[in-house]
Amino acid sequence: MMDAIDAAVGLVEDDPLFARRRARAEFVTGSEACRHAVLTPADDHGLGPALRLALACRIATLNADAALAASYRAILADTDADADTRALADGASALPSPLSTIARQADLVTTHNPSASQADIAALVQVGLSNPQIVALSELIAFVNYQCRVTAGLRLLKD
Template sequence: MIDAIDKAAGLTPQDQLYAARRFRPEFVSGAEQCRDAVLQPASDQGLSSALRLALAQRIAALNNDAALVAEYRELLAAQQPDATLLALAAGETELAQPLAALARQADRVTLTPSLAEANDMALLAEAGLNNPQIVALSELIAFVNFQTRVAAGLRLLRSL
């Protein structure tokens, strides 16, 4: 079965890297389970799937990952998002709270993780997020950044 990372990297079952990933099937299934958990969890903690997909598209764009941007754009479109979520996904910075805080956190952790501080969590709380939402946001940001890096690495290996 082709998972989201295979798809993002352009791998098919005929590729050696596809087979190599299956030497550790728990990593393949684990990454897919993480993806499901951050994008469409059983309990969304008040962060809708559409919001999560908009943030995922934004993070993929910050990482210059055209394949993942396209995938997340397609998944987001199926959710019929409103204009504010489309603006968030497109990288807009002039957003109302709490979207402005979500965007700022996603951008900071993606582009300059060394500048992330404990005070950033306080800013999220001031914007109205509770602790479970802050954790869910952090998990989403971490996963999409992980996914873009793994896909980029696989694309690089594939090109050798």
């Protein structure tokens, strides 16, 4: 079974790297399960699918992962995302609240993680995010950054 990481790297079933990934099948199935959990959870805590996809696209773009960004953008195109959510995906920062604060958090954790602080979490609370929403947002940011690092590593191995 192909997963999103295989697709982003361009692996095919007869590729030795495809088989090597399956030597630790739990990493493949675990990564795919995490992807579904952060993008389409049973309880989205008010962070809907379009927002989650827009953030995933934004984070993949910040990581210069064009393939992952394109895959998230294609899925986002099939949603009812409004103009602000699409602008979020495109990297806009001049967004209404709370999107601007959410974008800032995603950008900060993705590009300058060591400088993230409790004040940044407090800013999310100030714009109305609940603790479950902040946890869900953090999980999404962490997963997409993980996914980008795995695809980058696999591309190096493939080349």
